[in-house]
Amino acid sequence: MNTMIELIQSHRSIRKFTNEKVSNEQINMIVEAGRWAPSSHHVQAYSIVVINEKEKKRNLASLAGNQSYVESCPVFFVICADFYRLHEVSTLLNKPFEVGEIEQVLVGAVDAALVAQNMLLAARANGMGGVMIGGIRNEPEKVANLLNLPKYTFPVMGLCIGYPDQDPAQKPRLPLKAVVHDEQYNTVQLNQVLREYDDVMSDYYRKRTKGKRIETWTSQMANHFTTPKRPQVGEFLKNQGFLKKE
Ligand SMILES: Cc1cc2nc3c(=O)[nH]c(=O)nc-3n(C[C@H](O)[C@H](O)[C@H](O)COP(=O)(O)O)c2cc1C
Structure with a gap:
């Protein structure tokens, strides 16, 4: 590359x-x-x-x-x-x-x-x-x-x-399909994409903290914006x- x-x-x-x-x-x-x-x-x-x-x-x-x-x-x-x-x-x-x-x-x-x-x-x-x-x-x-x-x-x-x-370790990013839109903004698949990303992020935190922190990205963000x-x-x-x- x-x-x-x-x-x-x-x-x-x-x-x-x-x-x-x-x-x-x-x-x-x-x-x-x-x-x-x-x-x-x-x-x-x-x-x-x-x-x-x-x-x-x-x-x-x-x-x-x-x-x-x-x-x-x-x-x-x-x-x-x-x-x-x-x-x-x-x-x-x-x-x-x-x-x-x-x-x-x-x-x-x-x-x-x-x-x-x-x-x-x-x-x-x-x-x-x-x-x-x-x-x-x-x-x-x-x-x-x-x-x-x-x-x-x-x-x-x-x-x-x-x-x-x-x-x-690298912190996983939102998947491409959550952030890139083809010709126009697409809100349809958001729920599914967020569920997938939550799994990836909680796995990342679990590994990084040897099991001490198991947090999803959606809960982290929802708390942040309170x-x-x-x-x-x-x-x-x-x-x-x-x-x-x-
Ligand atoms: C504008 C900006 C401000 C940031 N401020 C802080 C900060 O005050 N303290 C900190 O530890 N990290 C800070 N960060 C780093 C982010 O937390 C980090 O980029 C994000 O969690 C993704 O992790 P990564 O950079 O290791 O991929 C900041 C990042 C940006 C872009």
């Missing part, structure tokens, strides 16, 4: 790292790969904050809900949506600056996500591994203060990178200049 396809299809998140450092050359290679992601309207509405300082990683680990690997990973990146420099451009050219619509939040989040995935793939292509961290949106205000993020920016996700010290997630993000985005205030 083509090596790029092999790399993509062998993805697993890595949360345990060896002591091997990630060199500055490797960090540059990773951010350079991020820089080449496509970008909506070529706005390039993202920034990458590179975190090597132990103390800062410790603080971020705590803000992300005590995720220890944010501290223990050799290098941590915070990938932000960034319209700050675009605001500066508009000011310089004496033009109105409009980012009050949800559309711009989507543009920034998508740009940042594409950058992050490029970075993870580049790291993996060079023997490293990592995991994305949405937990940095738990306390967006505090993360923004810690990283000195200006107005018109927001952290989208973190990315732990290092050399893998674990070899986890409560609102990170309601504080909306207010934070408004304070940062996004989403028009009522």
Whole structure:
């Protein structure tokens, strides 16, 4: 198989790292790969904050809900949506600056996500591994203060990178027929597909936890959506200049 396809299809998140450092050359290679992601309207509405300082990683680990690997990973990146420099451009050219619509939040989040995935793939292509961290949106205000993020920016996700010290099994994905539709959306076979996938996922959890966790994907998801997630993000985005205030 083509090596790029092999790399993509062998993805697993890595949360345990060896002591091997990630060199500055490797960090540059990773951010350079991020820089080449496509970008909506070529706005390039993202920034990458590179975190090597132990103390800062410790603080971020705590803000992300005590995720220890944010501290223990050799290098941590915070990938932000960034319209700050675009605001500066508009000011310089004496033009109105409009980012009050949800559309711009989507543009920034998508740009940042594409950058992050490029970075993870580049790291993996060079023997490293990592995991994305949405937990940095738990306390967006505090993360923004810690990283000195200006107005018109927001952290989208973190990315732990290092050399893998674990070899986890791949987490099975929804089957093709659940996620790919031929010419038009098909709701008909969903129940059957979900039953099949529940069997696959509960088997995966049973094996991974030596029988301690036997959970289906449908119960996991149904529980996940019983409560609102990170309601504080909306207010934070408004304070940062996004989403028009009522
Ligand atoms: C945007 C994003 C945010 C994520 N945030 C976290 C996180 O905060 N903590 C964590 O341990 N994993 C996080 N993950 C990893 C997912 O849990 C993981 O990708 C998913 O369970 C599938 O497992 P796999 O990546 O090993 O295939 C995140 C993944 C994405 C794409």
